[in-house]
Amino acid sequence: MGVMRILVCVKRVPAPGAKIVITKDEQDIDSAHLGFTMSPHEECAIEAAAQLVEQHGGEITILTAGSRASDEQLRYAASVGAGSLVRIENNTGIDWDPQHTARSLSTAVQALEDEFGGYDLLLFGNEAADTGGYQTGIRTAHLLGRPIVNAINGIEIVGDSFVARRETPSGVEVYRVPTPAAFGVKEGINLPRYPTMKGRLASKKLSVAVVEDHSEPGEQCRVRLFRPNEAAKETVILGRDSEAAGAVVDLLEELGLI
Amino acid sequence: MSNILVLIDSCEADATETINELLTQGRNLANQVNGSLEAITFDPRHKELAGAWAEHGVNVIHYLTNSALHDYGPQAWAQGIVQIVSLVEPISVISCGSDRGHEVMANVAAILDAPFVSNCLSVTAGERWQASRLQWGGSLIEEVTVASTFPVLSFALHSCETTLSKISEPLKIISHEIELDTESAKTIVIERTEKPEGQSLETSAVVVAGGRGVGSADGFNVLETLAKLLNGKVGCSRAVTNNGWRSHTDQVGQTGKRIAPDLYIACGISGAIQHWVGAMASKNILAINTDPEANMVKKADYAVIANLHEIIPAVSDEIVRRNGQ
Ligand SMILES: Cc1cc2nc3c(=O)[nH]c(=O)nc-3n(C[C@H](O)[C@H](O)[C@H](O)COP(=O)(O)OP(=O)(O)OC[C@H]3O[C@@H](n4cnc5c(N)ncnc54)[C@H](O)[C@@H]3O)c2cc1C
Numbered sequence: 074m075g076v077m078r079i080l081v082c083v084k085r086v087p088a089p090g091a092k093i094v095i096t097k098d099e100q101d102i103d104s105a106h107l108g109f110t111m112s113p114h115e116e117c118a119i120e121a122a123a124q125l126v127e128q129h130g131g132e133i134t135i136l137t138a139g140s141r142a143s144d145e146q147l148r149y150a151a152s153v154g155a156g157s158l159v160r161i162e163n164n165t166g167i168d169w170d171p172q173h174t175a176r177s178l179s180t181a182v183q184a185l186e187d188e189f190g191g192y193d194l195l196l197f198g199n200e201a202a203d204t205g206g207y208q209t210g211i212r213t214a215h216l217l218g219r220p221i222v223n224a225i226n227g228i229e230i231v232g233d234s235f236v237a238r239r240e241t242p243s244g245v246e247v248y249r250v251p252t253p254a255a256f257g258v259k260e261g262i263n264l265p266r267y268p269t270m271k272g273r274l275a276s277k278k279l280s281v282a283v284v285e286d287h288s289e290p291g292e293q294c295r296v297r298l299f300r301p302n303e304a305a306k307e308t309v310i311l312g313r314d315s316e317a318a319g320a321v322v323d324l325l326e327e328l329g330l331i
Numbered sequence: 332m333s334n335i336l337v338l339i340d341s342c343e344a345d346a347t348e349t350i351n352e353l354l355t356q357g358r359n360l361a362n363q364v365n366g367s368l369e370a371i372t373f374d375p376r377h378k379e380l381a382g383a384w385a386e387h388g389v390n391v392i393h394y395l396t397n398s399a400l401h402d403y404g405p406q407a408w409a410q411g412i413v414q415i416v417s418l419v420e421p422i423s424v425i426s427c428g429s430d431r432g433h434e435v436m437a438n439v440a441a442i443l444d445a446p447f448v449s450n451c452l453s454v455t456a457g458e459r460w461q462a463s464r465l466q467w468g469g470s471l472i473e474e475v476t477v478a479s480t481f482p483v484l485s486f487a488l489h490s491c492e493t494t495l496s497k498i499s500e501p502l503k504i505i506s507h508e509i510e511l512d513t514e515s516a517k518t519i520v521i522e523r524t525e526k527p528e529g530q531s532l533e534t535s536a537v538v539v540a541g542g543r544g545v546g547s548a549d550g551f552n553v554l555e556t557l558a559k560l561l562n563g564k565v566g567c568s569r570a571v572t573n574n575g576w577r578s579h580t581d582q583v584g585q586t587g588k589r590i591a592p593d594l595y596i597a598c599g600i601s602g603a604i605q606h607w608v609g610a611m612a613s614k615n616i617l618a619i620n621t622d623p624e625a626n627m628v629k630k631a632d633y634a635v636i637a638n639l640h641e642i643i644p645a646v647s648d649e650i651v652r653r654n655g656q
Pocket residue numbers: 088089090110111112113202541542543544545567568569570571582583584585586587588598599600601602603604605606609619620621622625637638639640
């Protein structure tokens with residue numbers, strides 16, 4: 074492989090804490106008082122790209138489809154190693170369903186490849202943190218004619234191929250996929266680094282290339298979002314401080330665990 | 332006639348229960364449209380398993396083979412399924428909401444440029460299909476409509492109780508030699524290692540989990556001791572894995588493991604929704620936290636308001652004392 078070119082797709086999502094509040098029109102999460110982030114899977118995909126580039130040389134591009142606010146996530150990615158940032162702007166008001174997102178992403182990747190050269194590796198999160206569609210990466214790879222495997226917990230380069238590992242409930246599966254390839258990555262593949270001060274400063278100076286989106290809408294349409302019912306129950310307080318030990322062990326006995 | 336095509340992956344963990352739930356959902360959909368439920372399998376053991384599948388309403392089994400398909404391959408499986416789709420002309424293809432189920436359905440949907448609604452809880456067929464599905468790892472439910480006469484679907488694990496529905500006509504088994512192109516053959520598993528059977532976080536009756544409140548990797552020693560006394564396993568929150576105190580294989584939550592032990596002891600864990608979704612199926616939850624207002628304390632069945640480094644050793648000592656009596 075020559076200079077390796079890696080593109081990672083990330084999605085800006087709200088970061089709720091103890092509880093999610095839904096907006097009155099039931100269409101979205103009320104994010105007025107929330108910070109924003111990306112899926113841990115995507116953070117790990119960026120880290121996987123950074124480690125591959127450290128070992129083999131290369132460059133990392135981050136792509137997102139979203140509003141201008143998503144520049145925050147692009148810059149975060151830049152602070153931990155990405156060199157180019159691209160955002161697909163959507164001004165049509167069309168809902169971002171997975172079919173539509175994949176069309177937009179693949180069109181943008183194709184245009185970037187036409188201009189700057191092909192990517193050896195496309196990385197996605199296994200699933201987005203909010204909608205959890207489990208498909209945008211796979212659809213995008215199909216549209217670009219790349220092989221893809223999801224749920225990956227390990228990527229290495231062996232010759233002209235990527236050797237990827239996946240943990241399953243019963244063991245480990247190994248795939249050998251020739252370049253150019255694509256993977257959906259799962260948290261646990263690595264421990265993402267924290268941005269350094271130098272990285273943060275450099276990321277502020279980087280410009281975000283913005284491209285327009287003209288893709289066809291998808292066929293899945295949101296009606297409403299709601300929280301599942303949870304039976305309200307009282308918590309039984311067994312006690313305070315070490316004095317509660319006896320009560321805890323009574324409970325363990327009651328549950329038949331000792 | 333309108334048929335439903337269902338992918339049966341008998342290599343999944345909890346295969347029998349997962350498959351029976353999926354077939355219950357599939358039979359329900361087939362009944363809605365007065366159609367038959369036709370299964371796809373790549374498993375050479377299907378003849379032994381067929382009887383049980385028929386009990387859950389399967390009319391036809393399509394067994395797919397190809398000489399290159401010695402193991403799982405998401406894109407190869409999808410290519411095979413698409414060939415059966417053109418033969419059977421179903422109104423939907425469905426699978427269970429596992430990693431493999433999601434992956435194969437996403438590939439099928441991508442090839443056919445069809446919508447894929449993942450992690451469904453319930454589905455109504457129609458001109459416009461309606462579905463409710465999980466978001467945020469199960470913290471939210473989304474209702475959607477699908478503007479397509481052919482949606483691809485996956486059903487969330489444990490989305491229904493299984494019911495038997497024996498079909499009166501005899502079960503048909505048809506073998507198909509499918510065609511594979513070199514592209515889809517690129518993602519076939521080349522090597523597989525099985526992990527030794529044993530107790531895991533998912534199967535353990537007791538899980539003693541620690542969060543940021545544990546304070547360090549060494550801080551987990553007191554949790555290990557208690558877990559051992561209870562014949563349980565140690566789990567953790569993402570704050571812990573992010574700090575490098577424990578491996579991600581111990582993480583419970585939206586991007587970690589979903590568990591359902593008899594008792595979950597959450598020590599120094601605040602109870603963020605992304606953690607809660609991994610633990611909420613536990614039969615009993617005991618929260619140990621210095622903060623009486625912590626979400627974990629409010630949601631738990633039982634709580635102790637205490638410093639975990641004091642209460643946990645005290646509990647272990649008390650267990651040892653009572654065992655000695
Ligand atoms: C998309 C997404 C996915 C995520 N997936 C997961 C996931 O899979 N799993 C997960 O866990 N998190 C996940 N998170 C992170 C989650 O939002 C929280 O940040 C995380 O769960 C917090 O971990 P914690 O409770 O250990 O830490 P904190 O929230 O910092 O809580 C620490 C708690 O310890 C208590 N405490 C402190 N000292 C003591 C003491 N000495 N004794 C007793 N109690 C003490 C404090 O009162 C507090 O309640 C995800 C986040 C996002 C955005």
